[in-house]
Amino acid sequence: MKISYLPEVFTAAMPVLEKLEAAGYEAYFVGGCVRDLLIKRPIHDVDIATSAYPEEVKQTFAKSIDTGIQHGTVTVLYGGGSYEITTFRTESGYQDFRRPDKVTFVQNLDEDLKRRDFTINALAMNRQGEIVDLFDGLGDLDRHLIKAVGNAEERFHEDALRMMRAVRFMSQLSFQLEGKTRQAIVANHELLSKISVERIREEFVKLALGPDSRRAFREFLDTGLSEECPGLKGQKARLAIFPDLKAGPDEEAVFWSLIVIMLNLPVGQIAAFMREWKNSNAMSQQVKKIVAAFDLLSQRAASDFDLFAIGRENLQAALKIADLLGQPLPGRSLQDRYERLPIKQSSELTIDGQWLIRQGIKPSPALGQLLRRALTGVVEGKVDNDPDAIAAFLQI
Numbered sequence: 001m002k003i004s005y006l007p008e009v010f011t012a013a014m015p016v017l018e019k020l021e022a023a024g025y026e027a028y029f030v031g032g033c034v035r036d037l038l039i040k041r042p043i044h045d046v047d048i049a050t051s052a053y054p055e056e057v058k059q060t061f062a063k064s065i066d067t068g069i070q071h072g073t074v075t076v077l078y079g080g081g082s083y084e085i086t087t088f089r090t091e092s093g094y095q096d097f098r099r100p101d102k103v104t105f106v107q108n109l110d111e112d113l114k115r116r117d118f119t120i121n122a123l124a125m126n127r128q129g130e131i132v133d134l135f136d137g138l139g140d141l142d143r144h145l146i147k148a149v150g151n152a153e154e155r156f157h158e159d160a161l162r163m164m165r166a167v168r169f170m171s172q173l174s175f176q177l178e179g180k181t182r183q184a185i186v187a188n189h190e191l192l193s194k195i196s197v198e199r200i201r202e203e204f205v206k207l208a209l210g211p212d213s214r215r216a217f218r219e220f221l222d223t224g225l226s227e228e229c230p231g232l233k234g235q236k237a238r239l240a241i242f243p244d245l246k247a248g249p250d251e252e253a254v255f256w257s258l259i260v261i262m263l264n265l266p267v268g269q270i271a272a273f274m275r276e277w278k279n280s281n282a283m284s285q286q287v288k289k290i291v292a293a294f295d296l297l298s299q300r301a302a303s304d305f306d307l308f309a310i311g312r313e314n315l316q317a318a319l320k321i322a323d324l325l326g327q328p329l330p331g332r333s334l335q336d337r338y339e340r341l342p343i344k345q346s347s348e349l350t351i352d353g354q355w356l357i358r359q360g361i362k363p364s365p366a367l368g369q370l371l372r373r374a375l376t377g378v379v380e381g382k383v384d385n386d387p388d389a390i391a392a393f394l395q396i
């Protein structure tokens with residue numbers, strides 16, 4: 001198979017392949033970029049595999065960075081682009097199910113492709129646009145299958161994260177798991193516990209935000225993978241709501257909030273759960289606010305001040321969650337009410353503490369209460385946002 005028309009990301013990278021070939025080495029585009037080209041997905045970056053050793057790659061180009069030189073990867077800066085160039089390699093050892101004990105460089109592309117995870121990711125393309133397909137990755141692209149290269153058990157023992165990658169690709173590509181690959185995940189799901197949470201999280205979030213996340217999440221539960229994830233052990237029944245959502249989440253904060261809501265976590269446990277997953281404090285704070293907003297809106301009629309305190313973005317996220325869960329909330333009218341609020345931020349209030357002091361109020365808890373009354377009054381439309389009107393309203 002030969003591709004006649006190549007997108008710009010590839011043509012821009014051609015001189016890199018040419019330079020390596022001119023220096024006497026073999027060089028190919030490999031992995032996700034070739035897969036995405038063939039199924040017409042947007043391509044973010046291209047990866048290059050070569051017979052040149054890292055030192056030789058560095059000698060071929062003027063500018064390079066040792067990004068992962070111990071694994072054979074050099075990042076080359078060329079013609080305004082940046083390219084990861086990895087020496088053909090095979091890996092051996094894998095005592096810990098995540099990193100090869102040693103990387104062995106090999107002299108041909110075939111050996112390199114053999115140790116890759118899935119057939120659809122084990123494709124290479126040369127400078128002429130010819131596809132190298134040793135494991136019928138093209139057939140699996142047609143059949144919409146995620147299938148391990150060679151023996152699935154071996155591939156998952158080499159790197160257990162690949163089991164998460166399998167369900168992540170299901171979601172992103174709307175593919176199915178091939179039978180033996182699926183069986184190998186079921187049989188080996190416990191190996192995932194050896195993998196760092198950061199790496200698992202990255203795949204989990206990609207799964208959640210992919211177009212087919214609900215079906216992929218079902219497999220994440222059914223294969224046992226969820227049992228190896230922070231805070232999800234023994235929670236299959238609760239998480240089983242996810243595949244029945246009206247649609248998948250389209251934002252990370254909405255996704256984590258949904259998980260927290262499905263798990264029915266008390267407010268006090270949200271931060272610890274988010275930390276276990278190595279989420280940022282900012283994400284954790286955002287999720288806490290969205291979940292609190294969702295709880296409030298589900299439990300009682302929100303006042304204008306409630307809406308003000310929730311804020312536009314968290315309101316939208318909470319309403320989105322209610323919609324995905326099929327819990328009817330009067331979303332439109334709540335949003336309309338929010339948009340009609342006289343002010344959206346405390347800073348928009350025309351008075352502040354200093355102003356109250358100038359009116360003769362002493363710095364004290366009472367001053368704070370006055371300020372709060374002024375803010376509530378303005379937000380709820382009981383008084384105009386004007387110092388004179390507020391002074392009369394507060395009777396000062």
Ligand SMILES: Nc1ccn([C@@H]2O[C@H](COP(=O)(O)OP(=O)(O)OP(=O)(O)O)[C@@H](O)[C@H]2O)c(=O)n1
Pocket residue numbers: 030031032033047115116117118121122159161162165
């Ligand atoms: N655990 C892994 C990770 C990666 N790879 C190989 O390395 C390539 C590049 O990896 P990566 O960029 O992580 O994944 P992509 O398949 O390119 O997917 P994405 O579009 O998310 O980058 C993969 O296609 C695959 O051939 C692998 O065999 N095993």
Ligand SMILES: [Mg+2]
Pocket residue numbers: 031032033047
């Ligand atoms: Mg990639």
